[in-house]
Amino acid sequence: MGKKIKEVLSLIKNNKKFLIVSHKNPDGDSIGSEIALALGLRKLGKKVYIYNQDPPSNRYSRFDKAGLIHTDKKEFNEDIIFIVDCAEIDRIGNIKDEINFKKTIINIDHHISNEKFGDINIVKGDYSSTAEIIYELLDKLIDLDKDIATYLYIGILTDTGSFRYPNTTSHSLKVAAELVDYGVITSQVSEFVWFSDPPARIKLLGDVLQRITLHKNFSIMIVTKDMLKKWGAKEEDTEEFVNYGLSIKGIKATAIIKEKDDGMLKVSLRSKNGVSIQELAAEYGGGGHKTAAGFTIRGDLETFKNELEGKLEKIVNKF
Ligand SMILES: [Mn+2]
Incomplete structure (x- = not known):
C-alpha cells in the first residue's frame, strides 16, 4: 500500500x-x-459535509437522492478537507475564501497538471477518473456496497465516456468490473446518464452540428447565447457536445467555443491519433489532459475562433 494512502x-x-x-x-x-467517499466515511460513523459551488446539473442531480451535496455555505469547522477532481485550487470556486487552509487538506485527483496544493496529494495521472482512486482508498477502509459501487461506477463511466476515451485502461476496466460485482445495475446507470436528455439539448445539438466548421484534419464548433435561447437550452445541455467534433474520420483535434453570459468564452479541446492539445489549453491558462483539456477566456467569439483555428492548424500538422 502506498505511503500516502496509509497516511490518509x-x-x-x-x-x-x-x-x-x-x-x-x-x-x-x-x-x-464525492458521494461515494461520503457514504464510505459515514459507514465508519464519521460526520461528512459535501460542498460544491454549483449544484449538480440536471443529468446528475437525480443521483443525489439523499441530498448529500450542499451549495449553501455554513461555518466550515471540519477537521479534514478532501478536495477531489481539482487540478488547481481555484477550481473549487467561491468556497476558497471560506475554508480554513490551516486544516489538513487531502487532494485526490487524476489530472496530470495537478498543482499538488494539498498537505497530502494523491494524484494519479494515469487513472481515468478520481473515482478510480477513491475506489482504492475505500476498498482498504470499508466493505463496499451496491450504493457506493454505483457512485464510483458513475465516475468511471462518465470520465471515460462509457469506456470510449483513450484514458480507458485495463485498470479502469478491472475496477469497473469489481464495482459491477457489487451489484451496479449498468443498464440503469447508462439510461440515467446517456439516455435521458431533455428535448432542448437534442434540438440545440442539431443546430451546433449544422454549423460545424470542418478543416482538413481539425474541426471547430460554436454555441452562442442566441443558440441557447432559440432552443430553450441551458449551458449544461452542451456537455459532451465537443466529442462530436472528433468523431469524424481524419479529424485529429477539435474545439467547441461556448459564449457565456459574463462576456467570457468557455473552450473545450479534444484530440486523437497522438495529438496533444494540453499545451494549447495551458497557453491560455487552462489545464487538463493530453486528449481532453479546456480554458476560459474573455473575447469576441468570431475573432477568437479565427485565432484558435490558426493554433489548431499548427498543432495537428506537427503530429
Ligand atoms: Mn475527473
Missing part, C-alpha cells in the same frame, strides 16, 4: 468531521467520487 487512512481513523469539495460545474466524476 490514519487521518480518517483519527478524525471525526470531514468536508468534501469538488470543482465548479461538477461532473459525473466529481459527484460520484
Whole structure:
C-alpha cells in the first residue's frame, strides 16, 4: 500500500468531521467520487459535509437522492478537507475564501497538471477518473456496497465516456468490473446518464452540428447565447457536445467555443491519433489532459475562433 494512502487512512481513523469539495460545474466524476467517499466515511460513523459551488446539473442531480451535496455555505469547522477532481485550487470556486487552509487538506485527483496544493496529494495521472482512486482508498477502509459501487461506477463511466476515451485502461476496466460485482445495475446507470436528455439539448445539438466548421484534419464548433435561447437550452445541455467534433474520420483535434453570459468564452479541446492539445489549453491558462483539456477566456467569439483555428492548424500538422 502506498505511503500516502496509509497516511490518509490514519487521518480518517483519527478524525471525526470531514468536508468534501469538488470543482465548479461538477461532473459525473466529481459527484460520484464525492458521494461515494461520503457514504464510505459515514459507514465508519464519521460526520461528512459535501460542498460544491454549483449544484449538480440536471443529468446528475437525480443521483443525489439523499441530498448529500450542499451549495449553501455554513461555518466550515471540519477537521479534514478532501478536495477531489481539482487540478488547481481555484477550481473549487467561491468556497476558497471560506475554508480554513490551516486544516489538513487531502487532494485526490487524476489530472496530470495537478498543482499538488494539498498537505497530502494523491494524484494519479494515469487513472481515468478520481473515482478510480477513491475506489482504492475505500476498498482498504470499508466493505463496499451496491450504493457506493454505483457512485464510483458513475465516475468511471462518465470520465471515460462509457469506456470510449483513450484514458480507458485495463485498470479502469478491472475496477469497473469489481464495482459491477457489487451489484451496479449498468443498464440503469447508462439510461440515467446517456439516455435521458431533455428535448432542448437534442434540438440545440442539431443546430451546433449544422454549423460545424470542418478543416482538413481539425474541426471547430460554436454555441452562442442566441443558440441557447432559440432552443430553450441551458449551458449544461452542451456537455459532451465537443466529442462530436472528433468523431469524424481524419479529424485529429477539435474545439467547441461556448459564449457565456459574463462576456467570457468557455473552450473545450479534444484530440486523437497522438495529438496533444494540453499545451494549447495551458497557453491560455487552462489545464487538463493530453486528449481532453479546456480554458476560459474573455473575447469576441468570431475573432477568437479565427485565432484558435490558426493554433489548431499548427498543432495537428506537427503530429
Ligand atoms: Mn475527473
